[in-house]
Amino acid sequence: MANLVLKDVSKIYDGDVKAVNNMNLDIKDKEFIVFVGPSGCGKSTTLRMIAGLESISGGELFIDDKLVNTLPSKNRDISMVFQNYALYPHMTVRDNMGFALKMKKEPKAQIKQKVDAAAEILELGKYLDRKPGALSGGQRQRVALGRAMVRNPKVFLLDEPLSNLDAKLRVTMRTELVKLHRKLETTFIYVTHDQTEAMTMGDRIAVMRDGVLEQFDTPRNLYKNPNNLFVGQFIGSPQMNIFRAKLIREGGVHLYMGDRKMLLPSSVSDRLDFKGSEKDIYLGVRPEHFNFYDVNNQQDFPLEIKTSNVEQVGSDTYVYFNSVNAEKDIVARLSPTEEVFVDDVIEVSFNLENIYLFDFDTEETMLREEGL
Incomplete structure (x- = not known):
């Protein structure tokens, strides 16, 4: 379990393009945090800096009070779930979920135990011998979550994981993710452009625009007390x-x-x-x-x-x-x-x-x- 602190974190690309500008966040242990904003606002870039997939141009990033700016992604004890699932099509569900543990050379019995436990939580037990092509979109998404769960990370990072699902399934998976967060009792950071997802899932929400954090607050307070016109119009449907x-x-x-x-x-x-x-x-x-x-x-x-x-x-x-x-x-x-x-x-x-x-x-x- 982990808390995260971002102090004046920035990302500048070639040509002085500021994708993220002096981001300051204090994320508590076990919180479900949502980054939300229009396309190009810097939310996924911020998530990728936390994951170590993007370098930090300025500022400091702490995970459990440890400065991790230059720490390789593999050593940050985080798991990331991507928009496109990124499952290996030739592997079974069991092998997909246990692949990272296999690469770490964990004992087979221990891998099986962790995969079975995650599959039970995600209701994937009867699909463990199937390959991704034989699964529905929602089931594939749960496999991607299971692959992250078995590592028992300090932080879960989720980059628009529901955007490829149909409207009805998105509502169902939204509820399942919130339940999963309660079961695992770990820190979740979730990126979406959908303000309804943000409002229904997050303990607190970071509303971003053009690389700037406009407001970081509870769903209720964002709705009742927006800091500015942008937040007022963005939140609510x-x-x-x-x-x-x-x-x-x-x-x-x-x-x-x-x-x-x-x-x-x-x-x-x-x-x-x-x-x-x-x-x-x-x-x-x-x-x-x-x-x-x-x-x-x-x-x-x-x-x-x-x-x-x-x-x-x-x-x-x-x-x-x-x-x-x-x-x-x-x-x-x-x-x-x-x-x-x-x-x-x-x-x-x-x-x-x-x-x-x-x-x-x-x-x-x-x-x-x-x-x-």
Whole structure:
């Protein structure tokens, strides 16, 4: 079992291309950590530096308080599971899982014992004599996990291991990986571009963009208290809606959007980092915070809209509409109790206690966390 610390870790390729820029992370023993972000953000490069498959251009990497910058990969006591499984097609499942132990010249009886134990956890016992070509995608993925498990490493590194599976199997394997982490009680570091995977699997999540760590936090806090506009929009599905708006201080802080204004409730204004009299902002509203307008809800900001698209998904109705204050279509997740059709004109609203406010110039949050 191991803790990991990254201090100002950077990766610079030829031409001064910074793939990772001054990454600082403190990963605790037995945590399930997820690196998430769009393609090219540096998450897989960071994982490969931890594995020793990429050299570190700057900074320090510690595993169990030991500096490992120049330590060969084979001596770091880590196991890595790749996106493409990387199984030997001519070997049986048993031989694939035990191959690394065989190369270390461990006794055959000991290899068999470790492989059998891993196969039992992964429910692969009846497939041990099959070859990878006779297995499903999910079974192959479990073989790749088993090959890593038998080494009993300090750290598991997983680089988008579910990306080749169909949607239904990805959900199943997601659950299985979380269960496996609990059974093994070791440190997992998992890379994905899928924020739903990140939110459902990670104890803490590192959100990256352009080689920079934007926020390292729990799933709940990333959702409720994003540091900036990028994190706010990246976390959550469908993503957060963004409007252009303005704050004006006049006997309290008012939110202006178009020709409408409303006084912010104290639960928001008390957390607001706003010292001036007027400020351009980005207003964030999550789809689930829209409702059909009820005149009795005094904290609701009303909008009359014309629907451009409607998606019925059983438990919810997704309604899309345009707004002069937004650069792209807004989506509201509404109750299916009322029927809505394309080109309908309806009134919706959002509760001002659930809004997000970002500085227009810096895109940083303007709201302190509750209780701070």
